[in-house]
Amino acid sequence: MYNRQVWEATPADTPIHKMDVRIKLALLAAVMLFAVGLEGARPLFFLFVCSLGMHFVARSSVQRWQVLAVFLLVGLWGTMVSQALFYNQEPRTMIACLVSPTTPWIGEWTGGIFIYREGLEHGAVQALRSGTMLTCGLLICWTTDPRQLLQCFLHWRMPFEVAFMVITSLRFLPVIFEETAVVFTAQRLRGFEPARSLSPVRWIRTAFYVLFPILARSLRRAATLALSVESRGFGRGNSRANLPMLPLPQQFACVGIFAVILVGATLKVIYSLQHNGVAYFPQLRGVYDFMAVWL
Amino acid sequence: MKQTIRMAVLFGLLAMSLVLLAIHIFPELGRQGKRQDSQRLLSQMGRFEQVAEIPLGKVEIRGFRQMGSTPGLVRLSPAGDRLVIGTENGDVMVFNIDGSSVWRRKIGMGKISALEYSPDGGRILIGENSQQGAVICVDAATGGEKWRRNSVDELGVDLRQKTFPGIMSIAMDESGNSYAVALRSIRFPNGQTDYFARIYKFDANGRVELFPRDHNLDVWVSWCDIDPSGNLLVFATSDYTPGPYRRYQNNIYQFDARTGQNRWSLHTETVEPYERTNMRFGPKWSQDGKYMSGVSADGRAFFVDAAGKLVWSRVLSAPQRIQGIFVNATGLHTQQIGSYAIFSTGNTYNRANWQLPTPVEHPQSNSVFLFDREGNLRKRRKLGGMIEEMKLVGQELAVAVGRNIRTKDASIHGVALLSAPELELVDWLPAAGPCVAVAASPKHVVAMEAPLQLDSGEIVGSYRILVWRKTGM
Structure with missing residues (x-):
């Protein structure tokens, strides 16, 4: 973990390494937006597993997997446990009592410390979000020369x-x-x-x-x-x-990524308008149902 | 070596965390329908054996402090070989009676509020509460949508206040017509409530007629029933903020199902401390189509003839003033068998605020009552827990028994099978959690169980379907 080589980008002959830095950044942006925009545990889990799969494609070394595993485990369980303890929304279901409200001093002071099922679930969703971002961020870090990144940023003004x-x-x-x-x-x-x-x-x-x-x-x-x-x-x-x-296939890929971002953002806006009582379009009922069930 | 073990532990922990997450997020991965032979449970009298358990996913786990039951609906096909389930999570699922899945579909944004099989078993009607308040007709074999009709066109919707129309119940007649009660209510800050209700009649192809034809009902309507000939539609009304400006002041209305004309309406006297007679479930037609039975929230039973004459009314549970508040056991369901009428009462509730606890349990609460057509009480049986649903099958009455919020006794949950009309206990099908819905056929009893958190923190039961089969069949 403290080895400098683990953190620096290294060249390799994999599709991820060969990918143009602009495509990588567009993909990263798409994943980040979806990680923030998606609210269901199912699509977030799918996104997270896909981002982990990218590390297999990039043939990340064992040391790098080790680093990733430490960060993911700490993030995952840390978020879940903290949310499970401090979840304050309703409904919430106690699944374990750590400190009874009748325990002298600390129990009386805190009103009891419990683990809430809904808190664990909320924590899992948050952890999947941050885990996805971390996994994709590290992937870019480990497969892209910073000079290429700098060139790309400057190219994009x-x-x-x-x-x-x-x-x-x-x-x-x-x-x-x-x-x-x-x-x-x-x-x-x-x-x-x-x-x-x-x-x-x-x-x-x-x-x-x-x-x-x-x-x-x-x-x-x-x-x-x-x-x-x-x-x-x-x-x-x-x-x-x-x-x-960019070569033509990569240009198409780039356009596809931006189209996916655009469609996702549009769907999110449409659903948010309906959810907040601003606008509801009956002819889009199928879209609303799809969003409610899957996204 | 030490390094390798450390790495193996690390990757093992990560893999285990991901697997646990996946199982939690995708509960269907671990879903087991059929119960193994070695695990078979018998009912109390040994007449039924449990043959399947169908998990329905996760729902909010309620305790004894929250009133209101976990929502869920279960219906058996007319042939009794399949069951359809509507869950709190918006799933409509059809299973074979042995617990194997046939199909499932998500209802989407809406909440499932009504569910019925057509008499021929070919269609399933689903009622939902959403921005469109639709009745959705699906093919019972495949789950494919046949037609859909929205009630929002008549009842309206307020997106900002989230007052959506919803289908409260669906009734079917023998010709395959279905009747859906749609309702939207708006509660204003000054305490006044506006209601918009309508009853829709659909034929098998989804062609629609409205009751009343040209305007909405301005009271709460959540139930309707059609007489055996399919000609007379009857419904009862409720109004929780009554006022003289209401057009529909009476309690029971009968409409001609062919012409849409109002034939008669019946007004019943109120009892102290109530301002109006509210009837949420009922009236229910007798099998010969001569009488209707109804039960009011204030704990009275009514027996009305087909011409709209009140034959008798009886008090099932009278409101009692205790420690300055009125407590009562609400009247719930009614059924008719032969020349007898069966009524039920639910948990004791606080008249001032139904969500608040009561100091005592009403002695007439959670009971089933049997009356003859002359109004004589023939039998009363206390079942100990909330009577969530009653289903009559042949000469037996299946009663889903849920929580008792006063005694908090968890041993009373299950399905009581009573002989009809005698109301003798024929068998007891126990469940760990409260039963919130029941369906029955001559061979099977199907119950929906909900999870319950006891005051100790222990959780009993889960959100699932329990299927029992008559032994030896």
Whole structure:
């Protein structure tokens, strides 16, 4: 996980690697919009499984799968458990009691701590959303050279400053993980054992011991970077990059992706108008039913 | 080695999480219809054995604090070999009586509010509550839609206030005509309520006639019945904010089903503390077409002849003032068998607010009453839980018994089979959760069970269909 190689894009001979960066970004945008727009657990699960399948196509390494699995498990169960504990909508069904309302002090103070079934389900939907975005984001990260991304952003006339920030953050990601490993190693050499106890106080103390050095080093690196780019006349030159025309099949793919986004957005708007009592079109009843049942 | 084990655990956890999620999101993956022979359960008297359990998915789990039952409908085909189920989740499903699936379809945005087989078993009529309040006729064999008729054209809709028209009930006559009661109500902030109700008559091809022909009823109508000849349509009314401006002030109306003319209407006296007689289920025609029986929410039974004359009325449960509030057991269902009428009462409710608990249980609550045509009480049987539905089959009455919100006794859930008209307990088909619907044929009894959360937090029962078959058949 702390290996820099795991985080940086590596070349490979797979359809995902060969795909033009513009198609990848269009696909990413489509997935993100659908992950936010879809409300049913079924289509979200389908989208999530598809995004995981893309990693198989991209032949992600075992180390990368390991990283992905850690993030997904933490996100999935963390969201589900937190929603299950703090769900406050009605109806809600208690499926377990962690702290009885009659328990002295904490029970009386909190009114009891329960796990709610509807909270678990709501958490699962949220986790699928974030899991899908994370999976697709990492896929782009691991299969695309940041220079190509920068070129693509500039080709699309993204402001140079914004494009630079996005790419810098991507470039910094492996560096931060590598620095975390360095800090851990340094702490261990000084006799510190962060995982020796499960005490929350100790974990908080560990977080401080680890985070402060990383933050300090990041700030120092950012200052150096700022000085470096300023001295080279950042943003004063021609910030437009020209990419070659996409081949025809990829152009069709791009148009198809945008058509899917457009159709999805239109359906969502139509359904929202009906749901909020603004406009209902009886002739679209089939569309409403499809949206209610499947999306 | 340690690294490999760690990785295996990690990927195993991820795979297990995904599988658990998939099973939860797609419950049909684990759906088992048929019950295994080794698991067969017998009814209390051993006359019935449970042959199938059909899970219906997840629904809100209610406790004893919420009034109102988990919605759901179940009907058996006239031949008794198939059952159609309408669920809270908007599924319409047809199963063979052994629990194997035939077809299923989603109703979409609407909520299923009525369901009936046609007398020949070839069609199924589905009533829904939605922006269009449609009656949908589907092919019973395939689930394909034959026709659809919206009630929104007559009853209107307010999208912003979400007051949608809905089909409250569907009745069929022997000629294959169906009668659907549609209703929309609007509650205003000043407490006043406007009602828009209409009754639709459809022939087998979906051609429609309206009752009344040219205007909406301005009262609550949720039930209608057609006499055995198919000529006389009768319905009762309710009004929870009565006022002198209502056009339909009476309680029972009869229309000529051929011409659409109002033949007569009947007004019944009110009882303290009620301002109006409200009848939600009934009236019901006798098999000879000479009488109708009805039951009012204030706990009275009515017996009316075909000409609209009140033959008698009897008090099933009288409102009682306890600790400053009126409590009563609401009158619910009625059935007629031969020269007898059967009535039922439900849970005890608080007149001031039906969602609030009552200090005591009404002694006449959750009971079935048998009267002869002269109005003599022949028998009363208390069943301990809410009488959710009654179905008469041959000489037996199948009664779905649900929650008792006062005693909170979970052992009373199930289906009671009573001899008709004697009301003797013939058999008891137990269920873990409250039974909210029942259907019966000479060979089978089918019940819909709902989950219930006890005060201890324990959940009993689940949202499912239980099928029992007569032993030895």
